[in-house]
Amino acid sequence: xxxxxxxxxxxxxxxxxxxxxxxxxxxxxxxxxxxxxxxxxxxxxxxxxxxxxxxxxxxxxxxxxxxxxxxxxxxxxxxxxxxxxxxxxxxxxxxxxxxxxxxxxxxxxxxxxxxxxxxxxxxxxxxxxxxxxxxxxxxxxxxxxxxxxxxxxxxxxxxxxxxxxxxxxxxxxxxxxxxxxxxxxxxxxxxxxxxxxxxxxxxxxxxxxxxxxxxxxxxxxxxxxxxxxxxxxxxxxxxxxxxxxxxxxxxxxxxxxxxxxxxxxxxxxxxxxxxxxxxxxxxxxxxxxxxxxxxxxxxxxxxxxxxxxxxxxxxxxxxxxxxxxxxxxxxxxxxxxxxxxxxxxxxxxxxxxxxxxxxxxxxxxxxxxxxxxxxxxxxxxxxxxxxxxxxxxxxxxxxxxxxx
Amino acid sequence: xxxxxxxxxxxxxxxxxxxxxxxxxxxxxxxxxxxxxxxxxxxxxxxxxxxxxxxxxxxxxxxxxxxxxxxxxxxxxxxxxxxxxxxxxxxxxxxxxxxxxxxxxxxxxxxxxxxxxxxxxxxxxxxxxxxxxxxxxxxxxxxxxxxxxxxxxxxxxxxxxxxxxxxxxxxxxxxxxxxxxxxxxxxxxxxxxxxxxxxxxxxxxxxxxxxxxxxxxxxxxxxxxxxxxxxxxxxxxxxxxxxxxxxxxxxxxxxxxxxxxxxxxxxxxxxxxxxxxxxxxxxxxxxxxxxxxxxxxxxxxxxxxxxxxxxx
Numbered sequence: 001x002x003x004x005x006x007x008x009x010x011x012x013x014x015x016x017x018x019x020x021x022x023x024x025x026x027x028x029x030x031x032x033x034x035x036x037x038x039x040x041x042x043x044x045x046x047x048x049x050x051x052x053x054x055x056x057x058x059x060x061x062x063x064x065x066x067x068x069x070x071x072x073x074x075x076x077x078x079x080x081x082x083x084x085x086x087x088x089x090x091x092x093x094x095x096x097x098x099x100x101x102x103x104x105x106x107x108x109x110x111x112x113x114x115x116x117x118x119x120x121x122x123x124x125x126x127x128x129x130x131x132x133x134x135x136x137x138x139x140x141x142x143x144x145x146x147x148x149x150x151x152x153x154x155x156x157x158x159x160x161x162x163x164x165x166x167x168x169x170x171x172x173x174x175x176x177x178x179x180x181x182x183x184x185x186x187x188x189x190x191x192x193x194x195x196x197x198x199x200x201x202x203x204x205x206x207x208x209x210x211x212x213x214x215x216x217x218x219x220x221x222x223x224x225x226x227x228x229x230x231x232x233x234x235x236x237x238x239x240x241x242x243x244x245x246x247x248x249x250x251x252x253x254x255x256x257x258x259x260x261x262x263x264x265x266x267x268x269x270x271x272x273x274x275x276x277x278x279x280x281x282x283x284x285x286x287x288x289x290x291x292x293x294x295x296x297x298x299x300x301x302x303x304x305x306x307x308x309x310x311x312x313x314x315x316x317x318x319x320x321x322x323x324x325x326x327x328x329x330x331x332x333x334x335x336x337x338x339x340x341x342x343x344x345x346x347x348x349x350x351x352x353x354x355x356x357x358x359x360x361x362x363x364x365x366x367x368x369x370x371x372x373x374x375x376x377x378x379x380x381x382x383x384x385x386x387x388x389x390x391x392x393x394x395x396x397x398x399x400x401x402x403x404x
Numbered sequence: 405x406x407x408x409x410x411x412x413x414x415x416x417x418x419x420x421x422x423x424x425x426x427x428x429x430x431x432x433x434x435x436x437x438x439x440x441x442x443x444x445x446x447x448x449x450x451x452x453x454x455x456x457x458x459x460x461x462x463x464x465x466x467x468x469x470x471x472x473x474x475x476x477x478x479x480x481x482x483x484x485x486x487x488x489x490x491x492x493x494x495x496x497x498x499x500x501x502x503x504x505x506x507x508x509x510x511x512x513x514x515x516x517x518x519x520x521x522x523x524x525x526x527x528x529x530x531x532x533x534x535x536x537x538x539x540x541x542x543x544x545x546x547x548x549x550x551x552x553x554x555x556x557x558x559x560x561x562x563x564x565x566x567x568x569x570x571x572x573x574x575x576x577x578x579x580x581x582x583x584x585x586x587x588x589x590x591x592x593x594x595x596x597x598x599x600x601x602x603x604x605x606x607x608x609x610x611x612x613x614x615x616x617x618x619x620x621x622x623x624x625x626x627x628x629x630x631x632x633x634x635x636x637x638x639x640x641x642x643x644x645x646x647x648x649x650x651x652x653x654x655x656x657x658x659x660x661x662x663x664x665x666x667x668x669x670x671x672x673x674x675x676x677x678x679x680x681x682x683x684x685x686x687x688x689x690x691x692x693x694x695x696x697x698x699x700x701x702x703x704x705x706x707x708x709x710x711x712x713x714x715x716x
Contacts, residue, residue, distance in 0.1 A: 034491040037484060063491040065483055068523035075477035075520065079448065079484025082471050085491055087484075101474055211469040211485055212492065214444045214500055221472035222459035 034085035084210020112165030129368020273302030427630025429620030450512030510551035595637030627676020
């Protein structure tokens with residue numbers, strides 16, 4: 001808050017020590033949404049508390065609805081967004097699960113709600129720490145999903161999400177995810193941009209067919225049967241397809257404005273790599289360290305980070321992995337498909353035409369189980385052994401860091 | 405208060421052509437409520453008969469802005485709409501005065517939507533919530549709800565050789581709303597239009613959260629002819645099964661006192677859902693219900709500071 005004031009005086013980007021939740025709350029302060037409806041849940045709590053502090057200090061003029069459940073949080077967001085104002089919420093795990101029904105309704109009503117989700121393992125058993133079972137569970141809900149590697153990305157992604165969601169060719173809600181505790185509660189240096197610049201970047205909100213346009217009454221949420229439902233779903237899938245281009249454009253524009261260009265995926269030392277790890281979220285940071293260390297030993301290893309999981313950047317992934325011979329997909333959730341995690345399934349589907357590549361899956365970090373340099377090094381060693389045919393693939397799906 | 409002729413001249417916000425049944429109490433309740441507004445209205449509605457029969461895409465019967473979200477969240481949805489309105493008004497982007505109404509059936513209000521309603525009332529949104537209470541899940545085919553009266557036969561608690569229908573009394577939702585200490589709560593019936601419309605007007609004139617529970621007979625579910633709706637809605641009041649009252653800032657007032665109080669059996673007789681209660685084996689159920697009605701009526705009169713009238 002204080003730092004942001006300094007920032008405004010100088011008109012410069014300021015480097016501020018912030019937790020991930022504070023960084024996202026700062027983005028929300030700068031976005032200054034008309035309405036926020038939220039319910040507390042660990043580890044999202046400190047995000048909303050920080051935003052409530054901003055509101056109490058008069059730094060935003062947002063109307064906050066302190067609802068009695070996440071179901072009502074998303075329900076009120078649907079009402080508010082349909083009424084025609086910029087609307088946000090935030091949640092985690094069970095909160096997202098309780099919203100579930102309305103998460104789908106928000107998307108199918110084409111309401112550009114932006115929701116940071118602080119990733120936490122979904123009960124049960126109850127657990128408060130990070131994995132991706134919450135957001136992976138609603139990967140088919142027609143929300144755009146952007147995963148963040150660190151506080152800076154969580155901050156940057158939240159700002160971009162507003163423009164993506166509200167783009168006329170998209171009009172879909174956006175989830176910006178950040179790993180619970182690992183990002184949300186760790187203090188990092190974050191470049192906070194000038195308030196006015198953020199305001200200018202997101203622009204004025206122009207609602208589509210708002211309820212509050214009394215001269216043009218509208219009906220939201222009609223009964224839509226076999227004669228029209230399908231066409232509406234078809235339009236929705238087109239919007240998701242359109243969003244890919246929009247996310248790329250806005251990522252580029254963001255780079256021009258604030259200095260960091262964002263893309264659907266990020267490749268790290270992948271150009272000539274034989275072995276590659278695919279990962280989402282904070283683990284990408286650790287994996288980059290491992291890649292550097294192994295590269296130092298002369299090993300040709302690289303990293304593919306999926307930033308945008310929905311829409312799924314299939315062609316970009318195919319292209320990025322063109323020269324790679326063995327891929328290890330790290331999944332921070334168990335899909336319980338009995339044939340691997342959700343990210344692995346989609347990577348395999350994307351690469352189904354490649355007969356010269358081996359793809360294996362490592363499920364890790366469930367319920368906040370730590371993953372370190374040694375674990376990721378071991379994964380690369382296995383990928384290397386597979387490539388050299390030293391290790392036959394007995395199981396395509398393995399678990400990292402579990403006792404069995 | 406406007407006369408019924410004046411009310412009839414007001415623009416029709418729920419237009420004809422909707423697919424609600426002939427004799428549906430819900431549509432009467434909604435039209436009376438909408439006619440009682442002298443300002444623009446925005447409506448939300450829980451999933452249920454009212455919603456599915458009025459918004460079959462690409463048609464809509466609503467001449468005002470309308471939002472249906474899901475079954476259990478009409479109140480939370482309207483909380484969002486009303487808050488968005490306040491956000492824009494605060495910023496000077498909107499100046500019109502608007503009445504916000506959230507509708508829900510008894511399923512969407514007494515049961516699955518109770519939490520959402522409670523949250524809206526507690527937070528103090530400037531919204532009128534109207535429950536059209538037809539005493540069962542009619543949209544899905546007459547299943548019992550928390551509003552279904554004891555002894556009524558429904559498809560999930562049917563009468564049979566060893567069953568007299570629903571064994572429990574209905575919950576007192578109006579009292580639950582009153583317990584939120586909201587500025588205005590009332591019970592009304594589509595049988596008494598003047599009482600209903602004056603309550604809605606009063607509610608609109610009261611800032612803050614308001615709740616009106618409107619008894620709305622369902623010919624299909626209650627098993628009566630469609631031209632009997634108003635008569636049955638009146639008799640529910642006259643038998644004191646459904647007393648008309650309001651609670652203004654905590655003060656109870658009975659708004660209609662029947663001169664004669666017929667036994668509840670007279671009301672039951674007109675409805676197929678209570679037919680089995682007239683078997684000799686079930687006679688005691690009617691007596692138990694009657695004694696509960698007497699007890700609740702006495703309590704209501706006492707709460708209103710009125711002496712119990714002599715038995716007629």
